[in-house]
Amino acid sequence: MATIATFYRFVALPDCRERAIIYRQAAMDLGLRGTLLLAPEGLNATLAGDEPNLRAFLQELATDRRLQELPVKFSVAATCPFGTLKVKCKLEIVTLGLPNLNPQQTAxxxxxxxxxxxxxxxxxxxxxxxxxxxxxxxxxxxxxxxxxxxxxxxxxxxxxxxxxxxxxxxxxxxxxxxxxxxxxxxxxxxxxxxxxxxxxxxxxxxxxxxxxxxxxxxxxxxxxxxxxxxxxxxxxxxxxxxxxxxx
Structure with missing residues (x-):
């Protein structure tokens, strides 16, 4: 049985490349798999693993005030739905082709x-x-x-x-x-x-x-x-x- 955590936040992360290095190591140490995308506009993740380890990773994120109290959706699967861990830094956390769009002024x-x-x-x-x-x-x-x-x-x-x-x-x-x-x-x-x-x-x-x-x-x-x-x-x-x- 694997627990899956899905979460995102639009928030200014000009240091996303440095954050990616830290979070990749933390996720690896906790045995997590899935995808974590970071960009100057925020982060987007779907990660799977043991629930205590997922919560420990969320606590690691919360040491950065910008990433506290993330709205996380949890679900479960009989087996882990990811084969590997991918942590990437991109221009956008969801690709619209408009990286300068202000996601704070949304619906x-x-x-x-x-x-x-x-x-x-x-x-x-x-x-x-x-x-x-x-x-x-x-x-x-x-x-x-x-x-x-x-x-x-x-x-x-x-x-x-x-x-x-x-x-x-x-x-x-x-x-x-x-x-x-x-x-x-x-x-x-x-x-x-x-x-x-x-x-x-x-x-x-x-x-x-x-x-x-x-x-x-x-x-x-x-x-x-x-x-x-x-x-x-x-x-x-x-x-x-x-x-x-x-x-």
């Missing part, structure tokens, strides 16, 4: 309990900001999407959206919506919302009878997808293509 966060009410408003466009292969295995009922092959296409495809229509965005864990929301705000969209904590938090908190989620949720590790109970789903990833698991 209004909407909690999972309030999300259904927002989606029910007839004037709201519910927007899935994920890629087409992710949308194919699950999404919210009635959501629209921009036929993205990669997130970098979002600025161009978003030109088709009406700036005067309220936009309610969602993605896997929330990070892509932070950047997408900042971009839409920079383009004059007046009313932009995002699902706080993303699909994964919604599935963790929404009562099954009230959930408007349909299908499974793609995740970026060896599980490929998770079901509405956040257990490993019915798909496998082979040669870059999602396929139903064999019976």
């Amino acid at each position: 209004i966060a909407v909690s999972p309990p309030a999300w259904n009410d927002l989606m029910a408003r007839p004037e709201v466009t519910v927007l899935d900001t994920r890629n087409t292969y992710e949308v194919a295995v699950g999404t919210f009922a009635g959501a629209t999407h921009l036929q993205l092959d990669c997130f970098r296409q979002f600025p161009e495809r978003a030109q088709a959206l009406d700036r005067h229509t309220p936009i309610a965005m969602f993605c896997t864990g929330g990070i892509r919506c932070e950047k997408a929301g900042a971009y839409l705000r920079s383009q004059g969209f007046a009313e932009v919302y995002q699902l706080e904590g993303g699909i994964l938090r919604y599935l963790a908190e929404a009562p099954p009878a009230a959930s408007r989620w349909q299908g499974e949720c793609f995740v970026f590790d060896d599980r490929a997808t998770v079901d509405p109970q956040l257990a490993p789903g019915s798909y496998t990833l082979g040669r870059g293509v999602l396929q139903p698991k064999s019976p």
Whole structure:
């Protein structure tokens, strides 16, 4: 059994290269696997290991005031979904191709309990900001999407959206919506919302009878997808293509 911790934060990290060296060693010492990305705009991580070791790593991060009280989503898997540990320093922690965008000026966060009410408003466009292969295995009922092959296409495809229509965005864990929301705000969209904590938090908190989620949720590790109970789903990833698991 492996515990998985997913977290991110947009915060100024001009010393991200030095931080990467420190955090790589700390994660290795604790036997963690997964991916930790750092950039001048913040950090983004999905790490797996024994729960006490994950919490010890989070305590290491919290010695930096910029990284205290990170909103962490925990889940479990029968086996570790990562083969190695990767710690990288990049221009962006989620690639939109706009490293100078201000992610602090982003969408209004909407909690999972309030999300259904927002989606029910007839004037709201519910927007899935994920890629087409992710949308194919699950999404919210009635959501629209921009036929993205990669997130970098979002600025161009978003030109088709009406700036005067309220936009309610969602993605896997929330990070892509932070950047997408900042971009839409920079383009004059007046009313932009995002699902706080993303699909994964919604599935963790929404009562099954009230959930408007349909299908499974793609995740970026060896599980490929998770079901509405956040257990490993019915798909496998082979040669870059999602396929139903064999019976």
